[in-house]
Amino acid sequence: MTTDTAPKIKIIDCPNCGAAIPLRALGQSVMTVCASCGTRLDTSRPEIRVIKAFRLQQQQLHIPLGKRGTLRGRLFEVIGALRRGEQDGMWEEYLLFNPYIGFRWLVYDTGHWSFGRMVRDPSSITTAAGLMHYGGRYFRLYHRGTPQIRWVVGEFYWRVAVGQEVDATDYVCPPMILSCEKSAGEIIWTLLEYLEPVEVETAFQITSPERQWLAANQPNPAVRKWEAIKPVMWAALAALVVAQIGTAIRARTTTMAVGTYDLSHAQGEAQAYGPFTFSASGSMNELLATAPLDNSWVELQCSLVNTVTGKSYDFTNSFSYYHGIDSDGGWSEGSTSDISTLANVPAGTYKLIVAAGGQDKTGHPPSTPVSLSLRHDVVPWQNFWIGVLVILTYPGYLLYRRYGYERERWSEANPT
Secondary structure: OOOOOOOOOEEEEOOOOOOEEEEOOOOOOOEEEOOOOOOEEEOOOOOOEEEEOOOOOOOOOOOOOOOEEEEOOEEEEEEEEEEEEEOOEEEEEEEEEEOOOEEEEEEEEOOEEEEEEEOOOHHHOEEEOOEEEEOOEEEEEEEEEOOEEEEEEEEEOOOOOOOOEOEEEEEEEOOEEEEEEEEOOEEEEEEEEEEOHHHHHHHHOOOOOOOOOOOOOOOOHHHHHHHHHHHHHHHHHHHHHHHHHHHHHHOOOEEEEEEEEOHHHHOOOEEEEEEEEEOOOOEEEEEEEEOOOOOEEEEEEEEEEEOOOOOEEEEEEEEEEEEEEEOOEEEEEEOOEEEEEEEEEOOEEEEEEEEEEEEOOOOOOOOOOEEEEEEEOOOOHHHHHHHHHHHHHHHHHHHHHHHHHHHHHHHOOEOO
16 A cells, blocks of 8 residues: 655635635645635735635535545545535535645545546547447446536635536446536546445545435446356356266166056056166156047056065156137147156166046046156256256346346436
């Protein structure tokens, strides 16, 4: 961190009220305003003279004149303050001075702070596709207005007075604002960076009011969290994909024809199929049941029984298919097939026991047989997609909040 020695101060007496006026940037400032009575003094000449004298209503400053603080590794002193306003609000601008690097601005607006410096080379600001480009950033038009100075106190590097107006245009690329002010043929560009209130509070040992809304250049908090969590998200997804690929490579996915179950002849009767050899241990298995249903349903009560240990794995497979025509036209619902999944089945020899029932629109068992087939050691995609959903839930929420914050920010914009 770099620190600078504070400049020496020259004290003069106000010719109007006699109050002591400290000059902190003598030789670089051109005027000062007496904090006691508001008299404007010309400091650009050896003989300091009165520009205008009037009574100044006492103003409450968030940072007192003469207060020193370190921002971005540099020691600054508050030498001037002014308030500007438009129809939709007012804000304060504090002029900071460091004898080694010159002047900086600290802007306060409803609990928000921005740290600014003048752009010395405006030719480096270019226009591209309706945006302003400067310093590797693209700035979007946010606000146009004609702010007026409502009050002023302290020392300045130009002659400032209550009632002065400028044509101001602000372009935003959080956390930056590129501000253009035009007055009397002069164009001044200022680059302002958003500061967290705690940084200003720590620097100048003050208490800043609570922020009231999202500022034009306030960093989107959801973006910060998104940037922090993004590497973790990609690492988790990569690990999940690698694990799934490994599982897919190891999976044997063997299809075994089982046969058919004729509901018209064997309704409710248990039929045995097999034996079937499951060579993979702890495997994922599927029973696929298919029938050309027509306004009917089928339910299969199934048991996969180990022929050696007698251990049984019970499950149900059911599906239905209905269709018709109503006032809205043709409709259909359901499916003519269903897949039942059995997980973590040990290797061994098994028989499949099936007892099925069903009914068509006449109340009788469907006349079409149900075709059955087993698939042994399949890839468990369901767990994979559940994992993807779990990993993406919080990032998805952050993206939603990111959109919400930006919508709030630009709802306050006034680009006309």
